[in-house]
Amino acid sequence: MKNINSAILIAASALVAMSCNDDFLERYPTASASPPTFFKTESDFRTYTNLFYSYLPGDAAIYGESADNIVKSSVDREIAGTRLVPTTDSKWDWRPLRSINFLLNSENVKNYKDAAIRDKYVGLARFFRAYFYFEKVKIYGDVPWYNVVIEPTDEANLYKPRDPRTLIMDSVLADINFAIDHLDAAKDVERVTKWTALALKSRICLYEGTWRKYHTEFNLPDADRFLNECVAASEALMNDGPYQVYTKTTGPSGKPYQDLFATLKLDPVADEVILGRRYSGDLGLKHGLQFYITSRTQGKPGLEKRLVNSYLMADGSRFTDIPRYDTLQFYDEVQNRDPRLAQTIRTPGYTRIGEKTPVAPDFEATMTGYQPIKWMNAVTYDGNNQSIQDLLLFRFGEVLLNYAEAKAELGILTQADIDKSIRLLRDRVGMPNLDVAEANALPDPYLMAMYQNVKGDNVGVILEIRRERRIELVMENGLRWEDLMRWKEGHLLTATFQGMYFPRPGLYDLDKNGTMDVEVYSGSKPPAKGPYQIPASDLSNGTKGNILTNKNIIKTFNELRDYLWPLPVEDRTLNPNLEQNPYWN
Template identity: 35%
Template sequence: MNNLYTLCILAALSLTACNDDYLERYPLDEISDGTFWKSAADVEMYANQFYPTLYDARLAWYDIDNASDNQVPRSRNIFTWNEYNIPSTDGGWGKADWLQIRRCNYALDRIGSIPASDALKQAEAEIRFFKAFHYFKKLKKFGEVPWLNSSLTPESEELTAPRDSRETVTNNIIKELDFAINSLPSTSAADRLTKYAALALKTEVALYEGTFRKYHKVGTAHDQLLKLAASAAEEIINSGQFSVFKTGNAEKDFFDLFVQYELKGNPEGILVQRFITDKRMHNNVRQLGEPGTGYSKDFVESYLCQDGLPIALSPMYKGDSKFADEFINRDPRMRQSIYYEDRPYRIYDNGVANNKKMPEFDNSYCPTSYFIIKGYSPYEKDRLPSTSITDDFIFRYGKVLLNYAEAKAELNECTQAVLDKSINLLRDRVKMPHLTVAVGFVDPNWPKWEIAISPLLNEIRRERRIETSAEGERWDDIVRWKAGKLLENPRTLVGAIEPATGKPRVVYPGYPARKWDDKLYLYPIPTQEIALNPNLTQNPGWK
């Protein structure tokens, strides 16, 4: 109801003025600047419009990973195949793409006219959080972008300003988040932002930028950012408010976590997106039933065996000549993330269940036969068009634990105690052996990173890849680690063994190997934007 009311308010919002004395009187049937910005409640109401932008129900998380080495969509991703042309307009830089940041600045320009109070400070903190959130998306896509401190008009000089440095943008994002952390409550009965949501975003920003600067050798102070990432994660951990979801059933808890009808109160939910029948629903379950994508062979081979060893070293590994063999003695998250025929794929309203016979190669469903089931409910009621109400995580405690372990390892501060209160809690959920600081093996199949890393970091990155699969994290990880050359590995483009040939299914037959170009770490700025603002410069490699 709050969202509906807000939309009505904003639809009526009039922000115009003129010099005619008669017309300067506030209209009685509209809300204007002169009548709206009076209290903290007004700012809170205005902030309501940003909550849906945290989670786009039209874009499932698994689609984002189609650009990565984890998944192989039925059609080649034009960006990672270096077939992306510089757009003339839009492309993430158009007017609509800056709208949310402008809306945040619009509110911040007017908050000063409202009498100060703790409630106002809290409402302002929400606006600043959302500004940081949307600027982080800009930073990841374009790198340097203009930092705007106010809403602009057609006459604003900032319209022809150059891009600000990554350091300036990142420092300002963190400044906004620190305001939010210090001003937001620890809990919210109304499902609004809390300080822990702001801390979770801070860990993501600081870890992303810290590792990006380190591996791309740009900017300075990457260690300082990594320390911020670790300390923000540690504050969440030490709060005692969150824990890893588990019931003791290692064979289903990981799967169940992502098909909940109600995540409110879930111990892993720092901030969740709730869906309610006839109020807000989504189509993701139906889409995931026919996604036209699937996990890659390379991703599937990254799962450890149940003894904690990789497939190249474990005597428990049964090989891959038969589809069923791949799932034997593997990390339980594998069967809970990738479809195997021992579970129903569809359960109809009359209780009849349908199990697929595997392997199954179908470009409309899954071209690799490694069907994504993380977040997929088999129940027919959830597959009806745009009627699903399974909730989603915006900030998940499990990811915070991964951020913490990685940041500490990058700082050479990862002790066994750090692992035991982070990654090993995730492994406990599925009853996998603990990761130790002294890894104890050298996996010949560790990714061929452009920049060499320690065995411990290799295993932390493996854990991140497994735990966050199909959650839209992998592309960002590849970018910040300067690991684009991983996409040249042919096994990132093939699927399961085809019984007829005895070889992995090639999804794009007849095409040459994918070739990485470093320009793809950033998107290009549209040509028209550069033409309109001669102070803008293009990202490296784009012509």
């Protein structure tokens, strides 16, 4: 098969050359006329649409978030504020859309004899088109809308300018609504169903509604319409869907929140999982999750101090209301906290699944000392690309949070709404319920200092929902970055990221088991005594304070520019009708 020449790029992208082989899925969505034998049976539909699942994120894209939740040994350009206009960029890749639109425009599909089967697979294609465009809009804002397969002679589409965000998102809504109406309602953790489409709609509409509300500089209408659509989609899934918060204590750790991510297979936690990505040791489908968390060479991820501070006390009171909370040492600061903290990082008494000996945080593998355990299973999976955990793409817990946040942003949230959403997540870990009246009467000053754009009568409860969302969804699908972008809180990326507090140089037994785990030293590095050594100069106050990570990197965030990404140079050269995003020229 001929390679597709780069001169026939679709309006905002390069159609990178397709490989030459005889595989059905490689041959089908090309510029050539569709063979008359395709889409003659349901098996044809199923075989072809299997390709679409490869467009969903996998591996590190699911668990490897950064933003201001997870600190790593290096700082991504978008976190540091040093992004440049790229020559090319994989994020500006339009090949998946071509494959999707090929099915949607096939005459064989339009004339298929069984309307129910036809519409089911058309619904699946429109689900993936909605997903595709949602990802593009989050990154670039306005993009060209294509609902046809672009042919080499179609100059009008090849050189099309960007369409308005309003047109794109209305088209996305039409796609996802069709998918909801026509996809199967049977529960399936690895296939897109009606419930997956509702979960995606919930996510899309919360994002778009809050983006339009907080990004007034774009003068976008209908913020409330999208927030109401989020409420409706979430309610439909909550009321009619076959899902509930996973609360069983029969998993690897016996702790339901931790086991939602520690269980190797999705099936035991399918109460909550709407869609996931499968892995298998037998099939050689593995990833590097546990190597990433336990290795000294893979970024040394650790939770950032402000996130750790955000976890409530076990009685529901605020940790940051405790006198001198910011100078508590590790052992003391993690006592009597929201149980999700000890199910997200190593705390005193933590043991690996399948092991009996408690282990302290390993500074060889974490920048901040707050070492993640979310997604972790037995030691046998710690090797490079040896993890086989199935990974979660959509889960019921996120939908509950979307519902509560959308109602709060609309100003219509009631205590009854909290009782059927956030309360379910807190009940799982034995935390007191969120009280709407109390939250609004006494907004948390710690969170108010962080989230500077929240206004109005509902400030307190919006802040508490943001707290809940950050804690519940940490290390899941890059949602924290998306939250900061839609809330217009990019300034939080510029703070110096910090870790554990140490009051002075000396030896420290982090979990108080009698073994020293860390040595903080001043001056010249002393001979190693066994514990991990930290120079006091890496602490915030020279000889004491919090660990400073990447302390020589001065981070910036341009409020006029950095909420959107720049379009690549090469694609704007090929299509001069593509305008660059504001302040990126």
